[in-house]
Amino acid sequence: MVIQYKCPNCGADMAFSAxxxxxxxxxxxxxxxxxxxxxxxxxxxxxxYRDFISETSHQTYEDDSTAQYQCKNCGAIxxxxxxxxxxxxxxxxxxxxxxxxLSGDLSPSKIIPFSITKSQAEEAFRKWCGKGLLLPNxxxxxxxxxxxxxxxxxxxxxxxxxxxxxxxxxTKVHTYTEGEYDVTETKYFDVYRDVNLYYNKIxxxxxxxxxxxMMDKLEPYDYGNLQDFSTPYLSGYLAEKYNYTDEELFPRVxxxxxxxxxxxxxxxxxSYSSVNIRHKNIQIRPEDVYYTLLPVxxxxxDYEHAEHNFMMNGQTGKIVGKPPISxxxxxxxxxxxxxxxxxxxxxxxxxxxxVWV
Amino acid sequence: xxxxxxxxxxxxxxxxxxxxxxxxxFLPLSFIVKAATDESIERIYDYANTLSNSEKExxxxxxxxxxxxxxNNYLIVTTTTREEYDYSHSSSPEEDCEFYSExxxxxxLEKYGNSYNNCTILTIDLSPNRYxxxxxxxxxxxxxxxxxxxxVSVKISSSLTAKDYTEAYSKYMQLVNRxxxxxxxxxxxxxxxxxxxxxxxxxxxxxxxxxxxxYHSGGKMTASGQTYLxxxxxxxxxxxxxYIRTHTTRTKRESNxxxxxxxxxxxxxxxxxxxxxx
Ligand SMILES: [Zn+2]
Ligand SMILES: [Zn+2]
Numbered sequence: 001m002v003i004q005y006k007c008p009n010c011g012a013d014m015a016f017s018a019x020x021x022x023x024x025x026x027x028x029x030x031x032x033x034x035x036x037x038x039x040x041x042x043x044x045x046x047x048x049y050r051d052f053i054s055e056t057s058h059q060t061y062e063d064d065s066t067a068q069y070q071c072k073n074c075g076a077i078x079x080x081x082x083x084x085x086x087x088x089x090x091x092x093x094x095x096x097x098x099x100x101x102l103s104g105d106l107s108p109s110k111i112i113p114f115s116i117t118k119s120q121a122e123e124a125f126r127k128w129c130g131k132g133l134l135l136p137n138x139x140x141x142x143x144x145x146x147x148x149x150x151x152x153x154x155x156x157x158x159x160x161x162x163x164x165x166x167x168x169x170x171t172k173v174h175t176y177t178e179g180e181y182d183v184t185e186t187k188y189f190d191v192y193r194d195v196n197l198y199y200n201k202i203x204x205x206x207x208x209x210x211x212x213x214m215m216d217k218l219e220p221y222d223y224g225n226l227q228d229f230s231t232p233y234l235s236g237y238l239a240e241k242y243n244y245t246d247e248e249l250f251p252r253v254x255x256x257x258x259x260x261x262x263x264x265x266x267x268x269x270x271s272y273s274s275v276n277i278r279h280k281n282i283q284i285r286p287e288d289v290y291y292t293l294l295p296v297x298x299x300x301x302d303y304e305h306a307e308h309n310f311m312m313n314g315q316t317g318k319i320v321g322k323p324p325i326s327x328x329x330x331x332x333x334x335x336x337x338x339x340x341x342x343x344x345x346x347x348x349x350x351x352x353x354x355v356w357v
Numbered sequence: 358x359x360x361x362x363x364x365x366x367x368x369x370x371x372x373x374x375x376x377x378x379x380x381x382x383f384l385p386l387s388f389i390v391k392a393a394t395d396e397s398i399e400r401i402y403d404y405a406n407t408l409s410n411s412e413k414e415x416x417x418x419x420x421x422x423x424x425x426x427x428x429n430n431y432l433i434v435t436t437t438t439r440e441e442y443d444y445s446h447s448s449s450p451e452e453d454c455e456f457y458s459e460x461x462x463x464x465x466l467e468k469y470g471n472s473y474n475n476c477t478i479l480t481i482d483l484s485p486n487r488y489x490x491x492x493x494x495x496x497x498x499x500x501x502x503x504x505x506x507x508x509v510s511v512k513i514s515s516s517l518t519a520k521d522y523t524e525a526y527s528k529y530m531q532l533v534n535r536x537x538x539x540x541x542x543x544x545x546x547x548x549x550x551x552x553x554x555x556x557x558x559x560x561x562x563x564x565x566x567x568x569x570x571x572y573h574s575g576g577k578m579t580a581s582g583q584t585y586l587x588x589x590x591x592x593x594x595x596x597x598x599x600y601i602r603t604h605t606t607r608t609k610r611e612s613n614x615x616x617x618x619x620x621x622x623x624x625x626x627x628x629x630x631x632x633x634x635x
Contacts, residue, residue: 134567134574170598181607188602194595198587219580260582268593320576330567338563345555353550354540 002069003097005235008032013073013094015236018114018314023232034232069098083207086152086239095235106241108229110157110292112221114150114237114314121297121312122148128319133333136326139303146300146307150314152239152293153210156246157201158253159288164261166193167279170272189272193265198287199257201226203294204249206242210296211309212252217320218313221294225315229293239293246289257284398430398469402461405435405483407522416526423534429497430473431530434461435481450486455630457482458492462628477501477533478628479526481517489517490632491529493537498629500537505545506631509533517635 005014007025014032017024023032069078073094080087085101088094102108116124122145129140167190174185201223205215227233261282269275295314300307303324310321350356400420401413408416420431434441439453442460447453458480466474475495482488491510493501501509509532516525536545548554 132574134570177610178607180609182610184606184608186604186606187600188604190597190599190601192595192597192599193593196592196594198590199582199585200587202585214575216580217576217578219578220584260585263582264586264591268596318576318579322575325571325574330571333570334563334567336563337566338559341562342555342559345549345558349550349555352540353543353547355538 001099002072003099003231004072004094005232014232015095016113016233018117018120021113021115023235032232034230067098069096071096083209083240083243084238085241086234086237088236088238095237097231097234097239099231101241102231102234102239108154108291108293110226110290111152111229111233112223112226112292112294112315113233114295115225116295116297116312116314116317118148118150118297121150121299121314121317124317125297125299125310125312125319132323134325134329135323136303136329139301139324139326144302146302147298148300149298150237151296151298152234152237153215153296154206154240154242155203155292155294156206156242156249156253157203157290157292158199158246158250158286159201160199160253160257161285161287162195162197162199162257162261162282163285164193164195164197164265164280164282166195166262166265166277166281167191168193168269168275168277170269170276171274172271173273191269191272191275193268195261195265195268197261197264199260201290202253202256203292204253204256206244206246206249206291207240208243209240214311214320218296218311218318221313221315226292234293237295242291246286246291250286254284258282398424398473400424400430400432401526402432402434402441404441405437405481407435407481407483407520408526412523416523416530419527419530423530427534427537428475429534429537430465430476431533432461432465432476432478433481433526433529434458434478435483437483439482439484450482450484451488451490451632454480454482454486454488454490454632455492458490458630459627462492462494477537479513479529480632481522486634488632488634489514490630491533492628492630493533494628497533497537498627499541501533501629502541503629503631505536506629507633508546508631509536510631510633514633514635 005023006012007014007028007030009030010025010028012025012027014023014025014030016022016034017031020031021034023034024030025032067080067082069080070076071078071089071092071094073089074092076089076091078087078089078091078096080098084098085106086095086097089096125145125148129135132140170189170191172187172189174187176183176185203219203221205212207215261284262277262280265280266275266277297312297314299310299312299321301310306324308322308324310319310323312319346356398421399417401408401416403413416433420433423429423431434457436457439457442457442464444453444456444460447456458478461480462476462478465476475497476493477497478490478492478494480490480492482490489510491501491506493499493506509529512532513525513528516522516528539545539550543550
């Protein structure tokens with residue numbers, strides 16, 4: 001089943017606008033409030049929603065890897081990737097939402113809508129490139145942006161309770177002089193902490209395709225704009241369904257919570273000169289988990305026969321990626337810093353030693 | 358086209374790097390202009406005949422050129438008998454050597470006048486005692502304190518043992534000339550005063566900076582436990598900090614008598630002294 005939002009005014013396709021946070025019609029300029037629309041859809045569901053779905057679209061074929069959907073705008077048959085839950089028709093560009101991949105077990109509970117538009121994303125990315133000291137000039141100049149795609153990436157957000165008991169041997173070191181002697185006094189302490197910590201909505205990406213490391217670096221998201229999921233938010237963007245369940249990904253969040261808990265306990269031992277953790281027992285219990293779609297702008301670059309991918313947090317604008325490094329610039333910068341350090345060192349030694357040595 | 362341009366940029370970078378390094382390293386030497394000497398001052402008194410005539414001439418010339426640059430007289434006196442100058446003898450031959458050096462200095466001043474009072478003296482005692490004493494006089498008494506004198510004497514002792522006198526003497530002049538430029542009280546052999554060490558530090562700092570930049574070029578992790586912590590519900594339930602024991606270590610401090618710039622130890626002599634056997 002394909003969901004497409006038609007403008008009630010003129011019948012054209014409507015897409016989500018990151019600027020206004022509403023559904024927008026390009027042809028007549030109508031903005032529609034998504035929360036009101038949702039109510040409208042619920043009415044449909046209680047009434048003839050099934051008929052509405054079967055009337056407007058149908059799924060024709062599906063196997064493990066791809067599925068075919070028919071665009072109700074132009075009638076074209078669209079072959080989609082098995083994970084895609086929202087896309088645009090490759091023939092007429094109409095937004096298509098694949099409802100069967102957003103229902104039942106696959107139904108998201110939360111979403112952070114895009115708040116950075118495509119043109120803002122491009123602009124911000126260009127600025128970021130300008131600041132890259134080690135980016136090759138050829139990369140900066142050439143416009144090899146192959147594609148820029150806004151995608152809702154599936155995440156699990158975990159609410160956790162972490163109970164941790166930590167035993168550590170800590171020292172306080174005190175040095176003083178006593179007559180002819182330098183005295184070092186090391187006091188040993190047996191330190192124990194029992195912490196009961198609650199963490200809210202630690203995100204873990206549930207998409208197979210996305211690089212975990214890059215996804216982690218995109219954090220943090222501002223949960224102030226975390227909304228209940230509603231399909232119109234996806235209109236005009238790409239979206240994917242999760243590949244891993246919350247249980248399958250629990251070890252990843254467990255590892256993080258473990259580290260967080262240890263960090264917290266250690267932060268209460270900052271008055272010691274050294275901390276040596278002898279034993280720890282950390283129990284992590286999930287309290288709640290939310291299947292959530294988070295906005296990501298993806299930039300694909302062609303440079304010297306290799307693809308370079310960058311991601312931008314579609315809410316905050318933070319950029320991560322693996323940029324190409326210019327060897328020439330690295331060498332010049334290295335030489336520059338080394339020379340500067342050398343000169344500074346010389347000046348310092350001149351001040352101290354009174355001689356250019 | 359693009360390739361060659363890149364290479365020339367890299368080459369430019371590398372050659373600029375070399376140029377600056379060379380400049381900074383050798384700049385201090387560039388204003389040491391060796392002027393022709395028409396001095397008639399004798400600075401080498403080789404009573405023990407350790408040098409040939411031509412070797413002695415070369416060293417005189419070297420000492421004269423140092424005088425041109427610094428106004429300091431780097432003197433050398435060698436003896437087998439310690440009888441060329443009058444001094445009151447003491448119980449130890451080392452002390453005698455210092456007294457001998459002082460007596461030599463007095464005669465040098467008598468001969469050339471007090472305007473030549475900034476001297477260092479290398480006294481080579483080739484009597485069975487085989488002792489090299491280095492002494493600083495005038496301003497050099499402070500610039501070349503006891504510990505620095507001692508350092509120079511240790512550094513030339515292997516050449517003296519090998520009877521390579523020209524090597525030992527020119528090294529002596531070179532060392533005292535280097536040391537007297539460095540502010541008193543600082544160890545002239547401090548590793549931070551070594552060019553290779555300064556270069557190493559510069560290169561390490563440059564390398565680390567670039568390494569960190571490359572490592573962070575793809576963005577860095579900014580979310581931490583604090584980002585997701587629910588502060589209202591979280592708490593430190595129990596804690597204890599039990600004192601167990603104290604471990605104490607005592608190390609004797611190095612005595613700073615080395616850095617003092619007073620006169621020779623125990624002797625009544627006027628200059629600074631330091632020496633070693635060879
Ligand atoms: Zn319209
Ligand atoms: Zn279409």
